[in-house]
Each structure stands twice: as structure tokens, then as C-alpha cells.
Amino acid sequence: MIEILLLTVALAVAFGNGANDNFKGFATVWGSETLPYRRALALATGATVAGSLASIWLAHGLIARFSGIGLVPPATAGSAHFLLSVAVGAAVTVALATRLGLPVSTTHALIGGLIGAGLGQAGGVVHLSPLVHSFVAPLLVSPLVAAALGALAGRMLKRPDPQADCACVVAPASAVVVAASGGGAALAPPALPHLVVAAPAECDGLDTTVRVSVSRTLDRAHVASAASICFARGVNDTPKLTALLLAAHALDASVSVAAIGGVMGIGGLLFARRVAETMSRRVTRIGHRDGLGANLVTAALVLFASKLGMPVSTTHVAVGSITGIGAAGGTLDRAALRNILLSWVATLPLAAVVAYAAAPLASAIF
Known part of the structure; x- marks a missing residue:
């Protein structure tokens, strides 16, 4: 019974992840009116699902990082009660953020869930030291690197004569x-x-x-770069969610990846609009060239991190690169950015609190 519930909640995390994250690669495409929303959403969904399937070969190292091994005792990491608490914490947090239209990190939610569930299930035995190098450092550094590279890309791609098309x-x-x-x-x-x-x-x-x-060529490159981000996000995020299923021996690896990828796609198709509005219309005004630069930076950093097994957040990298572009061009909406940053700060502790509260309930009921 608990395995079925764990499978359901883990897929709910994937559903929320798709709703919150799937469109982020195409945020600059829709924001610059390169493509209409529905067409951009369809392409984003297809690229995300393709990346999810490719994660079997490209990002197997992330599965081990998000199994809980190293943070809690091995016996706890393989417990269905522990994994169910992790999934509940992440699912509730991501669903709330999506409802509010805030682009948050599922990675942060999962880490918060791991900490909270560990404190609730393992008698308070949680080894936080591995978080510093394996989790916290990449998550803190990646948006700063993305912002710097985004600003640089924005300057490099500026066209001296707008009429020279x-x-x-x-x-x-x-x-x-x-x-x-x-x-x-x-x-x-x-x-x-x-x-x-x-x-x-x-x-x-x-x-x-x-x-x-020139403009049409850049538009095509812009769309291609957006698809590469969605592909990279699928590669980077799917293993994190697959770890919940594999650790509990709910499904084998191939079936788990296919299930996670499919549900992520459905979640994006149905509920991506609110976060898409925030990313595309509220952070900054982005032109075609700026959007291309931001997307290339995001895709490169996420794919590079996936290959190294580093759990960066696509959300943080994408917002970082867009922020760099907006800051360089003087079009950044600081109020919108402040709300996003506050949601980032709240994501991990909220997921930890929910997972901690769910831990004794899971043990008592099952």
C-alpha cells in the first residue's frame, strides 16, 4: 500500500515540476513574441520529454545524489516512509509556488524534503556536511555565474545598426x-x-x-536554444525524481524515467501558464538577441552540470541569465525579481517543514 502511495506522490512531484519548470526554456521566446504561447508550450513539452528519456545515459550520477544516501543512514534512505515524506514535502512546496506563479527550484524542494524527512524519520540523524559541496555550493554559485555570463552575452550580441537585417x-x-x-x-x-x-x-x-x-536566422536560433534548455532540464531533473522510485524499488530504471518524463510533460501542458507569465513578461523586457544569449548560457551551464553530476537548478540558472541580460540593458524589474528571490529562500525550509510533519504521519499510518 505505501509503495503505491509513494509512486502516486512521486508522480505528483513530477507533475508539479512540469507545471513549474517546463516552459522556462521558452520564456524569452514567448516574451519576445517570437512564437505564440501554445506553439512554444508544445515545443517545450516535446524537448523536456526527450531530455527525460536521454537522462538514462547522460545523468545517472544524479540518481545517487538524490537517494538520500550520505545524508541519512542507509537503512533510512531505503525506507518507503522516508521517501514518501520527501515526496510530500517537495510536492506541496512546488504546487504552492506554481499556484502563485513563482518559478522555484524543484531541486531545492527535494533537498528540503530530504532534510525534513531525515530529521523526522532518522531520529534527527542527518549528515548535513555533504550538502555543502554536493548541493549548496552548486545551487548558490550557478545563478551568479549565469548572471555574469548573461550580461556578457547580452553585450556581445548587441547589433550596432538595427536596420542591418x-x-x-x-x-x-x-x-x-x-x-x-x-x-x-x-x-x-x-x-x-x-x-x-x-x-x-x-x-x-x-x-x-x-x-x-539576420532577424529570421536569430529567431530560429532562439527557438533552438529554448529547446536545448528544455532538453537540458529534462536531463537534469528527471534523475532527481526517479531516485524516489528506484530507492523504494517501486519501478525499474527505464520505466521510472518514462513515467516521470511523461507526467512532467502533462503537468506542463496543463498548468504552465502562471509561471510562464512571470518568466516571460515580468522579470525584464528581452529582445530576440538578448533572449538567444540568455538561453545559450542557461543550456550550456545546465548540460555541463548534468554531465558532472552537479544538481544545479534550471530555474536559478535561467533566471540568473535573464537577470544578467536585463541588468546589462537597464530593463530589470527589481520588484518581480525580489519576489522570485524570496520564493527561493522559502522553498527549502518550507519543504523541510512539510516533510518533517509528514514523517511521523507516514510511520503511524503505515
Whole structure:
């Protein structure tokens, strides 16, 4: 009976995770009106589920980190009562934040759940020292690194002339006859093809072999970068939730990953709108180039952390990169950012309190 309840609550965490996190990669895409909401949501969901499935090969190290081993005694870490308390703490916290439209970290909620459940189930025996290097340091440093890189990317991607939307390769000129010394004539070598970036009207008068729109190319790259973030988030978050199922021997690894990924997708499709509004419209105004820079920073950091087994928060990294862009451009909404930061501060202790309260109830009922 408790295994079934654990499976249900763990999937509820995945559902809330999808509702809170799935759209974050496409926040800048919708905010810059590159794509309408429904189309952006569909792409975000597909990329997230694909990342979830890929996590089997790319991020197996995170499963061990979120099993509770090292924080509590091994016997407690494998207890269904302990894992149920962890899942309840995380599920309640993420669901509340999603209802309020606040983008929080499921990673923080799970860590809070591990601490609270450990205090409630293991007689207060929780080894917090592993948290410093394995959990706290990456979670604290990652948004700061993302903000710095986001500001740098924003400056690098700024376009000097907004009207220069045409990039074209100008055809080489034919060989021409030129005067030579001594009164003779000679053939001058033809010029080489060269790249010109100018206003479309200026490109119209050139003999071009290749011509592309800079803005349309950047839009495509922006969407691709958003999909890469959702893919990276699926890779990074799925193992954390899968650990709840594997530690209790509820399902095998492949089935657990597929179940978590599918439920995350459904949660995003149904309830992503509130957090999407906050990320896309309230933190800052972001243009197409800025959004591309922020997304590339987020995707690179999350994938790099996943490969190293570092439990960074996609939320923290994404908000950090967007904040860096907004701060560099002077368009940051400090009030909205303050609310998000306060929700981050509250996530871990709230999850810990709920998990601590759920621990004796789980032991008493089952």
C-alpha cells in the first residue's frame, strides 16, 4: 500500500515540476513574441520529454545524489516512509509556488524534503556536511555565474545598426582589363566573394550569391536554444525524481524515467501558464538577441552540470541569465525579481517543514 502511495506522490512531484519548470526554456521566446504561447508550450513539452528519456545515459550520477544516501543512514534512505515524506514535502512546496506563479527550484524542494524527512524519520540523524559541496555550493554559485555570463552575452550580441537585417555574400567581380606600365594592358584578378551586412534596400543593389535575413536566422536560433534548455532540464531533473522510485524499488530504471518524463510533460501542458507569465513578461523586457544569449548560457551551464553530476537548478540558472541580460540593458524589474528571490529562500525550509510533519504521519499510518 505505501509503495503505491509513494509512486502516486512521486508522480505528483513530477507533475508539479512540469507545471513549474517546463516552459522556462521558452520564456524569452514567448516574451519576445517570437512564437505564440501554445506553439512554444508544445515545443517545450516535446524537448523536456526527450531530455527525460536521454537522462538514462547522460545523468545517472544524479540518481545517487538524490537517494538520500550520505545524508541519512542507509537503512533510512531505503525506507518507503522516508521517501514518501520527501515526496510530500517537495510536492506541496512546488504546487504552492506554481499556484502563485513563482518559478522555484524543484531541486531545492527535494533537498528540503530530504532534510525534513531525515530529521523526522532518522531520529534527527542527518549528515548535513555533504550538502555543502554536493548541493549548496552548486545551487548558490550557478545563478551568479549565469548572471555574469548573461550580461556578457547580452553585450556581445548587441547589433550596432538595427536596420542591418540583411546578410549576403557578394559575388566576385569578373576579371577586368587595366592599364599596365609601359602602355600595355593586363588582366586584374577577380575579387573574392565577401560578406556584407546591411539594410535590405542596400543588399537589393548587389550581385549576391547567398542572402539571409539576420532577424529570421536569430529567431530560429532562439527557438533552438529554448529547446536545448528544455532538453537540458529534462536531463537534469528527471534523475532527481526517479531516485524516489528506484530507492523504494517501486519501478525499474527505464520505466521510472518514462513515467516521470511523461507526467512532467502533462503537468506542463496543463498548468504552465502562471509561471510562464512571470518568466516571460515580468522579470525584464528581452529582445530576440538578448533572449538567444540568455538561453545559450542557461543550456550550456545546465548540460555541463548534468554531465558532472552537479544538481544545479534550471530555474536559478535561467533566471540568473535573464537577470544578467536585463541588468546589462537597464530593463530589470527589481520588484518581480525580489519576489522570485524570496520564493527561493522559502522553498527549502518550507519543504523541510512539510516533510518533517509528514514523517511521523507516514510511520503511524503505515
